[in-house]
Amino acid sequence: NAGVTQTPKFQVLKTGQSMTLQCAQDMNHEYMSWYRQDPGMGLRLIHYSVGAGITDQGEVPNGYNVSRSTTEDFPLRLLSAAPSQTSVYFCASNRGYNYGYTFGSGTRLTVV
Amino acid sequence: DAKTTQPPSMDCAEGRAANLPCNHSTISGNEYVYWYRQIHSQGPQYIIHGLKNNETNEMASLIITEDRKSSTLILPHATLRDTAVYYCIVRPSGGSNYKLTFGKGTLLTVNP
Numbered sequence: 001n002a003g004v005t006q007t008p009k010f011q012v013l014k015t016g017q018s019m020t021l022q023c024a025q026d027m028n029h030e031y032m033s034w035y036r037q038d039p040g041m042g043l044r045l046i047h048y049s050v051g052a053g054i055t056d057q058g059e060v061p062n063g064y065n066v067s068r069s070t071t072e073d074f075p076l077r078l079l080s081a082a083p084s085q086t087s088v089y090f091c092a093s094n095r096g097y098n099y100g101y102t103f104g105s106g107t108r109l110t111v112v
Numbered sequence: 113d114a115k116t117t118q119p120p121s122m123d124c125a126e127g128r129a130a131n132l133p134c135n136h137s138t139i140s141g142n143e144y145v146y147w148y149r150q151i152h153s154q155g156p157q158y159i160i161h162g163l164k165n166n167e168t169n170e171m172a173s174l175i176i177t178e179d180r181k182s183s184t185l186i187l188p189h190a191t192l193r194d195t196a197v198y199y200c201i202v203r204p205s206g207g208s209n210y211k212l213t214f215g216k217g218t219l220l221t222v223n224p
Contacts, residue, residue, distance in 0.1 A: 004155075013128075022141075031210050033210060033211075035212075035214075040198070040216075041216075042213075042214030042215050042216055042217070043156070043212070043214040044214075045211055045212070045213075048210045048211070050210060059209065060197075090155050090156070092155075092212075096212070097203075098144070098161075100146065100148070100158025100159075101158060101162060101212060102158065103147075103155030103156045103157070104155050105154060105155050106153075106154070106155050
């Protein structure tokens with residue numbers, strides 16, 4: 001049982017490049033979400049999913065796309081990277097309302 | 113969503129109990145109180161949650177006041193590894209129950 005696995009752990013992009021941050025969980029959790037964390041700030045919700053085929057926007061969705069084709073995977077796509085997207089990205093999953101979220105170890109992204 | 117108020121920082125001596133307060137005076141009747149912590153550079157870790165009764169698990173105890181307007185997370189025997197930012201979160205009810213709203217939390221420093 002690996003929990004929530006995020007890859008890569010570190011990434012440097014040039015402005016305008018695109019990439020996909022991977023997130024996979026092996027706990028059969030229905031709920032998955034992506035957060036970003038900037039220095040000195042709390043985590044902010046980017047996108048979330050309540051099950052395969054269902055996604056919706058969080059509070060800071062601009063510049064990011066998601067899809068959920070399987071229960072296990074929830075990739076986050078940066079369409080055209082900008083320096084403002086330099087951040088630490090965390091993926092999380094949850095079994096249901098009355099349970100805590102399990103977070104991945106994060107992807108540290110730098111856009112130059 | 114109910115807002116929470118936490119002190120920005122606290123200190124605790126190793127081996128002593130750490131008592132972290134949280135004020136959530138606008139909490140509604142079906143909203144849970146969750147506690148997470150984030151050790152430097154790692155993903156947040158779920159600690160405990162409760163509705164109105166006191167709760168205890170292998171990590172901590174949660175004491176919720178009878179009026180539910182505040183709570184206290186207790187780490188009974190703090191160790192250096194408990195140094196982290198602790199977040200008190202009120203979990204929204206209804207259709208937005210996927211979302212965790214992170215504030216700035218309390219930086220707990222456990223001193224030798």
